[in-house]
Amino acid sequence: MTEQANTSMSSTAHNWTSDLAIDGNVGPDPDVCHCCSGTQNSLTSWWMVDMGKRFPVNQITVYSRRNDKDYQQLAGFQLFFSNDTMTFKLIGNNARRNSDTKHELTFPSIVTRYIRIQRPGVLTLCEVRVYEGECQIGHFGDECSQSCHCADDRPCDAVTGHCQSPICKTGWIGLACNKQCPQDTFGDKCTEKCFCAEGTCTNNHGICRGKCRSGYTGSHCNEVDIMKTQNQTVHIGSEHSATKIIGGAVGGSAAVIVVAVAVSIIIFRSRKRNSKDSKHDYATPEITAAQTGTEYDTLDNLNDNQGQSNNSYENERVSAF
Template sequence: MTELVNTSMSSTVHNWTSDHAIDGNVGPDPDVCNCCSGTQNSQISWWMVDMGKRFPVNLITVYSRRNEQTFQQLTDFQLYFANGTMAYSYVLIGNNTRKVLGSKHELTFPSVVTRYIKIQRPGILTLCEVRVYKGECPVGTFGDECLQRCHCADERACDAITGHCQSPACKTGWIGIACNKQCPQDTFGDKCTETCFCAEGTCTNNYGICHGKCRSGYTGSHCNEVEVIKTENKTDVRSSSEYRSAQIIGVAVGGSTAVLFVIVAISFIIYKYRKRNSTSDSKHDYATPDITHAQVETEYDTLDNLNDNQGQGNNSYENERVSAF
Protein backbone atom coordinates (compact mmCIF):
# COMPACT_ATOMS: atom_id res chain seq x y z
CA MET A 1 0.00 0.00 0.00
CA THR A 2 1.11 3.53 -0.74
CA GLU A 3 -1.02 5.30 1.90
CA LEU A 4 0.60 6.98 4.91
CA VAL A 5 0.17 4.68 7.88
CA ASN A 6 1.10 4.50 11.54
CA THR A 7 2.35 1.45 13.41
CA SER A 8 2.63 0.48 17.06
CA MET A 9 3.45 -2.61 19.14
CA SER A 10 3.12 -3.91 22.67
CA SER A 11 6.86 -3.68 23.44
CA THR A 12 10.20 -3.30 21.64
CA VAL A 13 13.39 -5.33 21.79
CA HIS A 14 16.87 -4.61 20.30
CA ASN A 15 15.53 -1.40 18.71
CA TRP A 16 13.41 -3.53 16.38
CA THR A 17 10.70 -0.87 16.20
CA SER A 18 7.22 -1.31 14.77
CA ASP A 19 7.86 0.72 11.61
CA HIS A 20 10.50 -1.80 10.41
CA ALA A 21 7.69 -4.19 9.52
CA ILE A 22 6.57 -1.89 6.68
CA ASP A 23 9.93 -0.59 5.37
CA GLY A 24 9.77 -2.76 2.21
CA ASN A 25 12.68 -5.02 3.27
CA VAL A 26 11.69 -8.64 3.91
CA GLY A 27 14.84 -9.74 5.66
CA PRO A 28 16.69 -12.23 5.66
CA ASP A 29 17.34 -11.82 9.40
CA PRO A 30 16.84 -9.03 11.93
CA ASP A 31 20.31 -9.61 13.42
CA VAL A 32 21.86 -8.80 10.04
CA CYS A 33 19.55 -6.25 8.38
CA ASN A 34 17.89 -4.57 11.36
CA CYS A 35 14.76 -4.60 9.19
CA CYS A 36 12.30 -6.49 11.40
CA SER A 37 9.98 -5.56 14.28
CA GLY A 38 10.22 -7.53 17.51
CA THR A 39 8.69 -7.59 20.97
CA GLN A 40 9.80 -8.80 24.32
CA ASN A 41 8.52 -12.05 25.71
CA SER A 42 5.02 -11.44 27.08
CA GLN A 43 1.82 -13.29 27.75
CA ILE A 44 0.28 -11.52 24.73
CA SER A 45 2.43 -9.60 22.28
CA TRP A 46 0.95 -7.61 19.42
CA TRP A 47 1.78 -5.40 16.46
CA MET A 48 -0.75 -3.01 14.83
CA VAL A 49 -1.02 -0.78 11.76
CA ASP A 50 -3.44 2.14 11.34
CA MET A 51 -4.00 2.78 7.61
CA GLY A 52 -5.61 6.18 8.22
CA LYS A 53 -8.95 5.30 6.58
CA ARG A 54 -11.01 2.30 5.71
CA PHE A 55 -9.96 0.11 2.82
CA PRO A 56 -11.25 -3.11 1.33
CA VAL A 57 -8.57 -5.68 2.00
CA ASN A 58 -8.41 -9.15 0.43
CA LEU A 59 -4.72 -10.12 0.69
CA ILE A 60 -2.07 -9.79 3.41
CA THR A 61 1.47 -11.20 3.30
CA VAL A 62 3.49 -11.61 6.50
CA TYR A 63 7.24 -12.45 6.50
CA SER A 64 8.89 -14.22 9.41
CA ARG A 65 12.56 -14.18 10.29
CA ARG A 66 14.87 -16.80 8.80
CA ASN A 67 14.81 -20.22 10.42
CA GLU A 68 11.32 -19.60 11.86
CA GLN A 69 11.03 -23.28 12.65
CA THR A 70 13.88 -22.80 15.07
CA PHE A 71 12.87 -19.49 16.66
CA GLN A 72 9.07 -19.97 16.63
CA GLN A 73 8.42 -16.21 16.88
CA LEU A 74 5.49 -16.05 14.42
CA THR A 75 3.96 -19.49 14.81
CA ASP A 76 0.17 -19.61 15.33
CA PHE A 77 -0.23 -15.85 15.14
CA GLN A 78 -3.78 -14.40 15.07
CA LEU A 79 -5.12 -11.70 12.78
CA TYR A 80 -7.63 -9.02 13.78
CA PHE A 81 -9.45 -6.30 11.83
CA ALA A 82 -11.13 -3.17 13.15
CA ASN A 83 -12.85 -0.07 11.80
CA GLY A 84 -12.83 3.36 13.43
CA THR A 85 -14.25 2.07 16.70
CA MET A 86 -11.13 0.04 17.54
CA ALA A 87 -13.42 -2.92 18.24
CA TYR A 88 -11.38 -5.72 16.70
CA SER A 89 -12.86 -8.74 15.03
CA TYR A 90 -10.89 -11.97 14.83
CA VAL A 91 -10.16 -13.30 11.34
CA LEU A 92 -9.96 -17.06 11.25
CA ILE A 93 -6.84 -18.26 9.48
CA GLY A 94 -7.19 -21.82 8.22
CA ASN A 95 -5.71 -24.02 5.55
CA ASN A 96 -8.03 -22.48 2.94
CA THR A 97 -6.84 -18.96 3.65
CA ARG A 98 -3.13 -19.45 4.50
CA LYS A 99 -0.37 -20.34 2.10
CA VAL A 100 3.22 -20.69 3.45
CA LEU A 101 6.17 -20.38 1.07
CA GLY A 102 9.37 -20.43 3.16
CA SER A 103 9.24 -17.36 5.37
CA LYS A 104 6.25 -15.88 3.49
CA HIS A 105 2.73 -16.36 4.86
CA GLU A 106 0.10 -15.43 2.28
CA LEU A 107 -3.40 -14.82 3.65
CA THR A 108 -6.36 -14.45 1.28
CA PHE A 109 -10.04 -13.87 2.07
CA PRO A 110 -13.08 -12.07 0.66
CA SER A 111 -12.77 -8.30 0.72
CA VAL A 112 -13.03 -6.95 4.24
CA VAL A 113 -13.36 -3.21 4.81
CA THR A 114 -11.04 -2.26 7.63
CA ARG A 115 -8.81 0.49 8.98
CA TYR A 116 -6.81 -1.28 11.68
CA ILE A 117 -4.96 -4.58 11.34
CA LYS A 118 -3.49 -6.32 14.38
CA ILE A 119 -1.24 -9.38 14.58
CA GLN A 120 -0.70 -11.03 17.96
CA ARG A 121 0.53 -14.20 19.67
CA PRO A 122 1.67 -15.39 23.10
CA GLY A 123 5.43 -14.94 23.82
CA ILE A 124 7.84 -13.15 21.45
CA LEU A 125 6.49 -11.71 18.21
CA THR A 126 8.92 -10.99 15.34
CA LEU A 127 7.72 -9.58 11.99
CA CYS A 128 10.15 -8.84 9.18
CA GLU A 129 7.51 -7.44 6.79
CA VAL A 130 3.74 -6.94 6.57
CA ARG A 131 2.13 -6.02 3.24
CA VAL A 132 -1.57 -5.20 2.86
CA TYR A 133 -3.22 -5.31 -0.56
CA LYS A 134 -6.28 -3.31 -1.41
CA GLY A 135 -9.14 -5.25 -2.93
CA GLU A 136 -12.56 -4.43 -4.30
CA CYS A 137 -15.38 -3.25 -2.13
CA PRO A 138 -17.47 -6.15 -0.87
CA VAL A 139 -20.57 -7.01 -2.86
CA GLY A 140 -23.24 -4.44 -2.13
CA THR A 141 -20.89 -1.53 -1.37
CA PHE A 142 -18.97 1.13 -3.31
CA GLY A 143 -17.43 4.57 -3.00
CA ASP A 144 -14.86 5.99 -0.61
CA GLU A 145 -14.19 3.52 2.19
CA CYS A 146 -16.97 1.39 0.67
CA LEU A 147 -19.49 3.29 2.76
CA GLN A 148 -22.21 3.53 0.13
CA ARG A 149 -24.62 0.70 -0.57
CA CYS A 150 -25.82 -0.66 -3.91
CA HIS A 151 -28.62 -3.20 -4.36
CA CYS A 152 -28.01 -5.00 -7.62
CA ALA A 153 -30.14 -7.98 -8.62
CA ASP A 154 -28.72 -11.50 -8.37
CA GLU A 155 -26.25 -10.34 -5.68
CA ARG A 156 -23.90 -8.95 -8.32
CA ALA A 157 -21.24 -6.41 -7.48
CA CYS A 158 -21.34 -2.75 -8.47
CA ASP A 159 -18.53 -0.50 -9.65
CA ALA A 160 -16.28 0.44 -6.71
CA ILE A 161 -16.35 4.14 -7.67
CA THR A 162 -19.65 4.88 -9.44
CA GLY A 163 -21.73 2.05 -7.98
CA HIS A 164 -23.05 1.14 -11.44
CA CYS A 165 -24.57 -2.34 -11.20
CA GLN A 166 -23.23 -5.17 -13.33
CA SER A 167 -26.69 -6.73 -13.42
CA PRO A 168 -29.34 -5.25 -15.74
CA ALA A 169 -31.81 -4.68 -12.92
CA CYS A 170 -32.03 -3.71 -9.27
CA LYS A 171 -33.32 -5.73 -6.37
CA THR A 172 -37.02 -5.44 -5.70
CA GLY A 173 -37.78 -2.08 -4.11
CA TRP A 174 -34.73 -0.21 -5.45
CA ILE A 175 -34.08 2.08 -8.42
CA GLY A 176 -31.25 4.24 -9.80
CA ILE A 177 -27.96 3.61 -11.62
CA ALA A 178 -26.39 2.29 -8.44
CA CYS A 179 -29.69 0.77 -7.24
CA ASN A 180 -29.28 2.79 -4.07
CA LYS A 181 -32.56 4.71 -4.08
CA GLN A 182 -35.58 3.26 -2.34
CA CYS A 183 -38.98 3.40 -3.99
CA PRO A 184 -40.73 6.75 -3.39
CA GLN A 185 -43.43 6.93 -0.75
CA ASP A 186 -46.51 4.77 -1.36
CA THR A 187 -44.75 2.69 -4.06
CA PHE A 188 -43.03 -0.69 -3.99
CA GLY A 189 -42.00 -3.71 -6.04
CA ASP A 190 -39.88 -4.14 -9.17
CA LYS A 191 -39.02 -0.70 -10.56
CA CYS A 192 -41.43 0.77 -7.98
CA THR A 193 -44.45 0.19 -10.24
CA GLU A 194 -46.85 -0.94 -7.48
CA THR A 195 -48.83 1.41 -5.22
CA CYS A 196 -49.87 1.09 -1.58
CA PHE A 197 -52.21 3.22 0.56
CA CYS A 198 -51.22 2.90 4.22
CA ALA A 199 -53.05 4.90 6.88
CA GLU A 200 -49.78 5.86 8.55
CA GLY A 201 -46.40 6.24 6.88
CA THR A 202 -45.61 4.17 3.82
CA CYS A 203 -45.24 0.49 3.01
CA THR A 204 -42.01 -1.47 2.75
CA ASN A 205 -40.25 -0.70 -0.52
CA ASN A 206 -39.77 -4.34 -1.49
CA TYR A 207 -43.00 -6.23 -0.70
CA GLY A 208 -45.39 -3.36 0.05
CA ILE A 209 -46.27 -4.30 3.64
CA CYS A 210 -48.10 -1.60 5.63
CA HIS A 211 -47.25 -1.34 9.33
CA GLY A 212 -50.81 -0.68 10.47
CA LYS A 213 -54.20 -0.05 8.90
CA CYS A 214 -55.04 0.89 5.32
CA ARG A 215 -56.41 4.27 4.29
CA SER A 216 -60.17 4.66 4.16
CA GLY A 217 -61.58 2.98 1.09
CA TYR A 218 -58.70 0.50 0.62
CA THR A 219 -58.05 -3.03 1.78
CA GLY A 220 -55.80 -6.03 1.02
CA SER A 221 -52.36 -7.15 2.14
CA HIS A 222 -50.78 -4.21 0.28
CA CYS A 223 -53.65 -1.75 0.96
CA ASN A 224 -54.06 -1.26 -2.79
CA GLU A 225 -57.43 -2.96 -3.35
CA VAL A 226 -60.50 -0.70 -3.50
CA GLU A 227 -62.98 -1.63 -0.77
CA VAL A 228 -66.21 -3.17 -2.17
CA ILE A 229 -69.58 -2.30 -0.60
CA LYS A 230 -72.43 -4.70 -1.56
CA THR A 231 -76.08 -3.57 -1.64
CA GLU A 232 -79.30 -5.49 -2.43
CA ASN A 233 -79.41 -4.58 -6.11
CA LYS A 234 -75.82 -3.91 -7.09
CA THR A 235 -72.21 -3.91 -5.99
CA ASP A 236 -70.98 -0.43 -5.22
CA VAL A 237 -67.21 0.05 -5.37
CA ARG A 238 -66.98 2.77 -2.77
CA SER A 239 -65.90 3.26 0.76
CA SER A 240 -68.48 2.87 3.53
CA SER A 241 -68.51 6.61 4.24
CA GLU A 242 -69.10 7.42 0.57
CA TYR A 243 -71.89 4.85 0.45
CA ARG A 244 -73.70 6.39 3.43
CA SER A 245 -73.41 9.83 1.82
CA ALA A 246 -74.91 8.46 -1.40
CA GLN A 247 -77.86 7.00 0.53
CA ILE A 248 -78.57 10.34 2.22
CA ILE A 249 -78.42 12.19 -1.11
CA GLY A 250 -80.74 9.60 -2.73
CA VAL A 251 -83.35 9.98 0.00
CA ALA A 252 -83.20 13.78 -0.25
CA VAL A 253 -83.57 13.75 -4.02
CA GLY A 254 -86.44 11.23 -3.91
CA GLY A 255 -88.35 13.23 -1.28
CA SER A 256 -87.85 16.49 -3.18
CA THR A 257 -89.17 14.89 -6.38
CA ALA A 258 -92.35 13.66 -4.64
CA VAL A 259 -93.08 17.11 -3.15
CA LEU A 260 -92.49 18.79 -6.48
CA PHE A 261 -94.92 16.37 -8.21
CA VAL A 262 -97.68 17.13 -5.66
CA ILE A 263 -97.19 20.89 -6.11
CA VAL A 264 -97.42 20.60 -9.90
CA ALA A 265 -100.61 18.46 -9.65
CA ILE A 266 -102.32 20.93 -7.32
CA SER A 267 -101.34 23.86 -9.52
CA PHE A 268 -102.76 22.12 -12.58
CA ILE A 269 -106.12 21.42 -10.82
CA ILE A 270 -106.39 25.05 -9.70
CA TYR A 271 -105.59 26.26 -13.21
CA LYS A 272 -108.28 24.03 -14.78
CA TYR A 273 -110.85 25.10 -12.20
CA ARG A 274 -110.22 28.81 -12.72
CA LYS A 275 -110.31 28.46 -16.49
CA ARG A 276 -113.71 26.72 -16.39
CA ASN A 277 -115.24 29.41 -14.16
CA SER A 278 -113.84 32.16 -16.33
CA THR A 279 -115.44 30.69 -19.46
CA SER A 280 -118.84 30.40 -17.75
CA ASP A 281 -118.81 34.03 -16.62
CA SER A 282 -117.89 35.27 -20.07
CA LYS A 283 -120.90 33.57 -21.65
CA HIS A 284 -123.26 35.12 -19.08
CA ASP A 285 -122.00 38.73 -19.40
CA TYR A 286 -121.73 39.01 -23.15
CA ALA A 287 -124.61 36.83 -24.54
CA THR A 288 -126.57 38.37 -27.47
CA PRO A 289 -130.25 38.89 -26.58
CA ASP A 290 -132.75 36.78 -28.48
CA ILE A 291 -134.68 38.76 -31.13
CA THR A 292 -138.26 37.60 -31.48
CA HIS A 293 -140.31 37.80 -34.59
CA ALA A 294 -142.68 40.23 -32.98
CA GLN A 295 -139.87 42.56 -32.12
CA VAL A 296 -138.62 42.46 -35.67
CA GLU A 297 -142.02 43.28 -37.04
CA THR A 298 -142.64 46.04 -34.50
CA GLU A 299 -139.35 47.81 -34.41
CA TYR A 300 -138.15 47.35 -37.94
CA ASP A 301 -140.42 48.07 -41.00
CA THR A 302 -139.73 46.90 -44.45
CA LEU A 303 -139.55 49.26 -47.42
CA ASP A 304 -142.91 48.08 -48.61
CA ASN A 305 -144.48 48.90 -45.26
CA LEU A 306 -142.87 52.29 -45.24
CA ASN A 307 -144.17 53.07 -48.73
CA ASP A 308 -147.65 51.92 -47.88
CA ASN A 309 -147.67 54.02 -44.74
CA GLN A 310 -146.35 56.98 -46.63
CA GLY A 311 -149.07 56.59 -49.28
CA GLN A 312 -151.75 56.44 -46.66
CA GLY A 313 -150.36 59.54 -45.11
CA ASN A 314 -150.50 61.48 -48.36
CA ASN A 315 -154.05 60.43 -48.99
CA SER A 316 -155.04 61.63 -45.58
CA TYR A 317 -153.33 64.90 -46.21
CA GLU A 318 -155.08 65.28 -49.50
CA ASN A 319 -158.39 64.45 -47.90
CA GLU A 320 -157.79 66.92 -45.15
CA ARG A 321 -156.89 69.61 -47.64
CA VAL A 322 -159.91 68.97 -49.81
CA SER A 323 -162.09 69.13 -46.81
CA ALA A 324 -160.65 72.48 -45.84
CA PHE A 325 -161.31 74.06 -49.16
Protein backbone atom coordinates in the same frame (compact mmCIF):
# COMPACT_ATOMS: atom_id res chain seq x y z
CA MET B 1 -0.02 -0.20 2.03
CA THR B 2 -1.29 3.38 1.79
CA GLU B 3 0.70 6.55 2.40
CA GLN B 4 -1.58 7.37 5.33
CA ALA B 5 -0.65 4.14 7.13
CA ASN B 6 0.68 4.43 10.66
CA THR B 7 2.16 1.61 12.71
CA SER B 8 2.59 0.90 16.41
CA MET B 9 3.78 -1.94 18.68
CA SER B 10 3.35 -3.09 22.25
CA SER B 11 7.11 -2.62 22.82
CA THR B 12 10.34 -2.25 20.82
CA ALA B 13 13.43 -4.45 20.93
CA HIS B 14 16.88 -3.69 19.42
CA ASN B 15 15.53 -0.52 17.78
CA TRP B 16 13.46 -2.71 15.45
CA THR B 17 10.70 -0.16 15.19
CA SER B 18 7.13 -0.82 13.97
CA ASP B 19 7.49 1.11 10.69
CA LEU B 20 10.18 -1.33 9.42
CA ALA B 21 7.43 -3.89 8.80
CA ILE B 22 6.04 -1.78 5.92
CA ASP B 23 9.26 -0.44 4.37
CA GLY B 24 9.06 -2.79 1.38
CA ASN B 25 12.03 -4.93 2.42
CA VAL B 26 11.08 -8.51 3.20
CA GLY B 27 14.31 -9.26 5.10
CA PRO B 28 14.80 -11.96 5.97
CA ASP B 29 17.47 -11.37 8.66
CA PRO B 30 16.97 -8.37 10.93
CA ASP B 31 20.50 -8.71 12.30
CA VAL B 32 21.87 -8.02 8.81
CA CYS B 33 19.34 -5.78 7.03
CA HIS B 34 17.82 -3.92 9.98
CA CYS B 35 14.52 -4.23 8.12
CA CYS B 36 12.27 -6.04 10.60
CA SER B 37 10.05 -5.02 13.53
CA GLY B 38 10.43 -6.76 16.86
CA THR B 39 9.01 -6.58 20.39
CA GLN B 40 10.32 -7.55 23.75
CA ASN B 41 9.17 -10.68 25.50
CA SER B 42 5.69 -10.16 26.93
CA LEU B 43 2.59 -12.09 27.85
CA THR B 44 0.91 -10.61 24.79
CA SER B 45 2.95 -8.82 22.15
CA TRP B 46 1.29 -7.06 19.20
CA TRP B 47 2.00 -5.02 16.09
CA MET B 48 -0.72 -2.86 14.45
CA VAL B 49 -1.22 -0.75 11.33
CA ASP B 50 -3.78 1.99 10.78
CA MET B 51 -4.43 2.30 7.02
CA GLY B 52 -6.10 5.71 7.38
CA LYS B 53 -9.45 4.58 5.99
CA ARG B 54 -11.40 1.41 5.50
CA PHE B 55 -10.56 -0.99 2.71
CA PRO B 56 -11.94 -4.32 1.59
CA VAL B 57 -9.12 -6.73 2.33
CA ASN B 58 -8.98 -10.32 1.11
CA GLN B 59 -5.33 -11.28 1.57
CA ILE B 60 -2.44 -10.53 3.95
CA THR B 61 1.09 -11.86 3.65
CA VAL B 62 3.46 -11.74 6.65
CA TYR B 63 7.21 -12.34 6.33
CA SER B 64 9.18 -13.71 9.29
CA ARG B 65 12.88 -13.63 10.03
CA ARG B 66 15.11 -16.37 8.66
CA ASN B 67 15.13 -19.65 10.59
CA ASP B 68 12.00 -18.63 12.50
CA LYS B 69 11.48 -22.31 13.24
CA ASP B 70 14.47 -21.96 15.54
CA TYR B 71 13.56 -18.54 16.93
CA GLN B 72 9.78 -19.04 17.15
CA GLN B 73 9.13 -15.30 17.06
CA LEU B 74 6.17 -15.40 14.67
CA ALA B 75 4.81 -18.94 14.93
CA GLY B 76 1.14 -19.22 15.80
CA PHE B 77 0.41 -15.51 15.42
CA GLN B 78 -3.20 -14.33 15.26
CA LEU B 79 -4.71 -11.77 12.92
CA PHE B 80 -7.35 -9.22 13.99
CA PHE B 81 -9.38 -6.65 12.04
CA SER B 82 -11.19 -3.58 13.34
CA ASN B 83 -12.74 -0.30 12.26
CA ASP B 84 -11.87 1.32 15.58
CA THR B 85 -9.18 0.82 18.18
CA MET B 86 -11.50 -0.75 20.74
CA THR B 87 -13.10 -3.79 19.08
CA PHE B 88 -11.07 -6.30 17.07
CA LYS B 89 -12.32 -9.30 15.19
CA LEU B 90 -10.22 -12.45 15.08
CA ILE B 91 -9.68 -13.78 11.57
CA GLY B 92 -9.46 -17.55 11.30
CA ASN B 93 -6.40 -19.35 10.01
CA ASN B 94 -8.21 -21.84 7.81
CA ALA B 95 -6.73 -20.42 4.59
CA ARG B 96 -3.19 -19.94 5.82
CA ARG B 97 -0.27 -21.15 3.78
CA ASN B 98 3.27 -21.22 5.18
CA SER B 99 6.48 -21.55 3.19
CA ASP B 100 9.82 -20.81 4.81
CA THR B 101 9.54 -17.16 5.81
CA LYS B 102 6.22 -16.46 4.15
CA HIS B 103 2.79 -16.73 5.78
CA GLU B 104 -0.09 -16.08 3.42
CA LEU B 105 -3.65 -15.66 4.66
CA THR B 106 -6.65 -15.38 2.32
CA PHE B 107 -10.32 -14.87 3.20
CA PRO B 108 -13.52 -13.31 1.82
CA SER B 109 -13.23 -9.55 1.45
CA ILE B 110 -13.48 -7.81 4.80
CA VAL B 111 -13.77 -4.04 5.06
CA THR B 112 -11.36 -2.85 7.72
CA ARG B 113 -9.15 0.04 8.77
CA TYR B 114 -6.96 -1.49 11.49
CA ILE B 115 -4.97 -4.71 11.17
CA ARG B 116 -3.37 -6.24 14.26
CA ILE B 117 -0.97 -9.16 14.59
CA GLN B 118 -0.26 -10.62 18.02
CA ARG B 119 1.17 -13.63 19.85
CA PRO B 120 2.52 -14.44 23.34
CA GLY B 121 6.28 -13.87 23.91
CA VAL B 122 8.53 -12.15 21.40
CA LEU B 123 7.00 -10.97 18.12
CA THR B 124 9.32 -10.38 15.16
CA LEU B 125 8.06 -9.73 11.63
CA CYS B 126 9.98 -8.41 8.69
CA GLU B 127 7.21 -7.31 6.34
CA VAL B 128 3.41 -7.09 6.23
CA ARG B 129 1.68 -6.76 2.88
CA VAL B 130 -2.06 -6.08 2.64
CA TYR B 131 -3.98 -6.77 -0.57
CA GLU B 132 -7.12 -4.85 -1.29
CA GLY B 133 -9.99 -7.04 -2.39
CA GLU B 134 -13.19 -6.36 -4.25
CA CYS B 135 -16.70 -7.27 -3.27
CA GLN B 136 -18.82 -9.00 -5.82
CA ILE B 137 -21.07 -6.66 -7.77
CA GLY B 138 -24.05 -5.78 -5.61
CA HIS B 139 -22.26 -6.14 -2.26
CA PHE B 140 -20.31 -3.96 0.14
CA GLY B 141 -19.44 -3.57 3.80
CA ASP B 142 -17.87 -5.95 6.31
CA GLU B 143 -17.18 -9.25 4.60
CA CYS B 144 -19.18 -7.79 1.69
CA SER B 145 -22.31 -8.91 3.51
CA GLN B 146 -24.46 -5.88 2.66
CA SER B 147 -26.28 -5.44 -0.62
CA CYS B 148 -26.48 -2.46 -2.96
CA HIS B 149 -28.91 -2.19 -5.88
CA CYS B 150 -27.39 0.14 -8.47
CA ALA B 151 -29.02 0.74 -11.85
CA ASP B 152 -27.58 -1.18 -14.81
CA ASP B 153 -25.95 -3.60 -12.32
CA ARG B 154 -23.07 -1.25 -11.75
CA PRO B 155 -20.85 -1.87 -8.70
CA CYS B 156 -20.98 0.20 -5.54
CA ASP B 157 -18.18 1.38 -3.28
CA ALA B 158 -16.91 -1.54 -1.22
CA VAL B 159 -16.97 0.55 1.96
CA THR B 160 -19.82 3.07 1.70
CA GLY B 161 -21.97 1.25 -0.85
CA HIS B 162 -22.41 4.42 -2.94
CA CYS B 163 -23.40 3.44 -6.46
CA GLN B 164 -21.33 4.35 -9.49
CA SER B 165 -24.56 4.86 -11.40
CA PRO B 166 -26.52 8.06 -10.71
CA ILE B 167 -29.73 6.22 -9.83
CA CYS B 168 -30.84 3.04 -8.11
CA LYS B 169 -32.58 0.04 -9.53
CA THR B 170 -36.36 0.29 -9.74
CA GLY B 171 -37.83 -0.12 -6.27
CA TRP B 172 -34.75 0.99 -4.29
CA ILE B 173 -33.63 4.26 -2.72
CA GLY B 174 -30.83 5.55 -0.46
CA LEU B 175 -27.18 6.49 -0.93
CA ALA B 176 -26.26 2.82 -1.18
CA CYS B 177 -29.51 1.92 -2.95
CA ASN B 178 -30.14 -0.59 -0.19
CA LYS B 179 -33.52 0.62 1.08
CA GLN B 180 -36.71 -0.75 -0.39
CA CYS B 181 -39.59 1.58 -1.24
CA PRO B 182 -41.71 2.46 1.82
CA GLN B 183 -45.17 1.01 2.44
CA ASP B 184 -47.62 1.44 -0.48
CA THR B 185 -45.01 2.82 -2.89
CA PHE B 186 -43.05 1.33 -5.78
CA GLY B 187 -41.22 2.12 -9.02
CA ASP B 188 -38.34 4.45 -9.89
CA LYS B 189 -37.48 6.56 -6.83
CA CYS B 190 -40.60 5.06 -5.18
CA THR B 191 -42.87 7.70 -6.74
CA GLU B 192 -45.77 5.33 -7.62
CA LYS B 193 -48.60 4.43 -5.20
CA CYS B 194 -50.39 1.12 -4.63
CA PHE B 195 -53.40 0.28 -2.42
CA CYS B 196 -53.32 -3.39 -1.47
CA ALA B 197 -55.88 -4.82 0.93
CA GLU B 198 -53.20 -6.74 2.81
CA GLY B 199 -49.56 -5.79 3.20
CA THR B 200 -47.90 -3.77 0.47
CA CYS B 201 -47.04 -4.27 -3.18
CA THR B 202 -43.71 -5.42 -4.60
CA ASN B 203 -41.25 -2.54 -4.45
CA ASN B 204 -40.19 -2.83 -8.10
CA HIS B 205 -43.31 -3.57 -10.19
CA GLY B 206 -46.03 -2.69 -7.65
CA ILE B 207 -47.86 -6.05 -7.73
CA CYS B 208 -50.25 -6.74 -4.84
CA ARG B 209 -50.18 -10.28 -3.48
CA GLY B 210 -53.91 -10.23 -2.71
CA LYS B 211 -56.96 -8.10 -3.29
CA CYS B 212 -57.07 -4.33 -3.64
CA ARG B 213 -58.45 -1.98 -1.05
CA SER B 214 -62.08 -1.01 -1.43
CA GLY B 215 -62.52 1.54 -4.19
CA TYR B 216 -59.37 0.55 -6.12
CA THR B 217 -58.65 -1.87 -8.95
CA GLY B 218 -55.95 -2.69 -11.51
CA SER B 219 -52.74 -4.71 -11.40
CA HIS B 220 -51.17 -2.11 -9.12
CA CYS B 221 -54.38 -1.41 -7.16
CA ASN B 222 -53.98 2.27 -7.91
CA GLU B 223 -56.88 2.78 -10.32
CA VAL B 224 -60.18 4.12 -8.99
CA ASP B 225 -62.95 1.49 -9.27
CA ILE B 226 -65.49 3.42 -11.41
CA MET B 227 -68.35 0.94 -10.89
CA LYS B 228 -68.17 1.13 -7.11
CA THR B 229 -67.84 4.88 -7.27
CA GLN B 230 -70.93 5.18 -9.53
CA ASN B 231 -72.96 2.89 -7.27
CA GLN B 232 -72.05 4.98 -4.27
CA THR B 233 -72.93 8.14 -6.21
CA VAL B 234 -76.33 6.76 -7.28
CA HIS B 235 -77.13 5.69 -3.74
CA ILE B 236 -76.18 9.05 -2.34
CA GLY B 237 -78.10 10.77 -5.21
CA SER B 238 -81.25 8.79 -4.41
CA GLU B 239 -81.08 9.95 -0.82
CA HIS B 240 -80.67 13.51 -2.03
CA SER B 241 -83.63 13.10 -4.43
CA ALA B 242 -85.84 11.78 -1.66
CA THR B 243 -84.81 14.70 0.48
CA LYS B 244 -85.63 17.08 -2.36
CA ILE B 245 -89.06 15.47 -2.90
CA ILE B 246 -89.95 15.67 0.77
CA GLY B 247 -88.64 19.19 0.95
CA GLY B 248 -90.58 20.14 -2.21
CA ALA B 249 -93.81 18.69 -0.83
CA VAL B 250 -93.40 20.52 2.44
CA GLY B 251 -92.49 23.72 0.62
CA GLY B 252 -95.45 23.35 -1.78
CA SER B 253 -97.89 22.83 1.08
CA ALA B 254 -96.56 25.90 2.84
CA ALA B 255 -96.94 27.94 -0.37
CA VAL B 256 -100.57 26.80 -0.82
CA ILE B 257 -101.36 27.78 2.74
CA VAL B 258 -99.80 31.22 2.25
CA VAL B 259 -101.76 31.80 -0.98
CA ALA B 260 -105.03 30.69 0.62
CA VAL B 261 -104.53 33.05 3.54
CA ALA B 262 -103.72 35.92 1.17
CA VAL B 263 -106.85 35.26 -0.93
CA SER B 264 -108.99 35.14 2.21
CA ILE B 265 -107.63 38.48 3.34
CA ILE B 266 -108.29 40.02 -0.08
CA ILE B 267 -111.89 38.70 -0.16
CA PHE B 268 -112.51 39.89 3.39
CA ARG B 269 -111.27 43.38 2.61
CA SER B 270 -113.27 43.51 -0.65
CA ARG B 271 -116.46 42.56 1.08
CA LYS B 272 -115.89 45.10 3.78
CA ARG B 273 -115.33 47.81 1.17
CA ASN B 274 -118.51 46.86 -0.78
CA SER B 275 -120.55 46.93 2.41
CA LYS B 276 -119.50 50.51 3.07
CA ASP B 277 -120.32 51.55 -0.52
CA SER B 278 -123.84 50.01 -0.34
CA LYS B 279 -124.75 52.06 2.69
CA HIS B 280 -124.02 55.27 0.81
CA ASP B 281 -126.03 54.23 -2.33
CA TYR B 282 -129.31 53.54 -0.53
CA ALA B 283 -129.29 56.40 2.00
CA THR B 284 -132.21 58.86 1.82
CA PRO B 285 -131.04 62.20 0.45
CA GLU B 286 -131.59 65.19 2.65
CA ILE B 287 -134.17 67.72 1.45
CA THR B 288 -133.18 71.28 1.84
CA ALA B 289 -135.10 74.48 1.59
CA ALA B 290 -133.22 75.40 -1.56
CA GLN B 291 -134.69 72.42 -3.37
CA THR B 292 -138.44 72.80 -2.32
CA GLY B 293 -138.95 76.39 -1.36
CA THR B 294 -140.16 77.66 1.91
CA GLU B 295 -143.68 76.17 1.55
CA TYR B 296 -145.12 72.86 0.47
CA ASP B 297 -147.42 72.66 -2.68
CA THR B 298 -151.16 72.10 -1.93
CA LEU B 299 -153.79 70.46 -4.15
CA ASP B 300 -155.31 73.81 -4.98
CA ASN B 301 -151.99 75.16 -6.03
CA LEU B 302 -151.43 72.18 -8.24
CA ASN B 303 -154.84 72.64 -9.90
CA ASP B 304 -154.21 76.29 -10.51
CA ASN B 305 -150.87 75.50 -12.01
CA GLN B 306 -152.38 72.86 -14.21
CA GLY B 307 -155.07 75.28 -15.47
CA GLN B 308 -152.51 77.84 -16.36
CA SER B 309 -150.57 75.30 -18.31
CA ASN B 310 -153.64 74.28 -20.33
CA ASN B 311 -154.54 77.88 -21.21
CA SER B 312 -151.09 78.52 -22.46
CA TYR B 313 -151.27 75.45 -24.67
CA GLU B 314 -154.57 76.54 -26.19
CA ASN B 315 -153.31 79.99 -26.95
CA GLU B 316 -150.22 78.59 -28.66
CA ARG B 317 -152.32 76.28 -30.83
CA VAL B 318 -154.79 79.16 -31.97
CA SER B 319 -151.80 81.29 -32.91
CA ALA B 320 -150.42 78.52 -35.02
CA PHE B 321 -153.60 78.35 -37.09
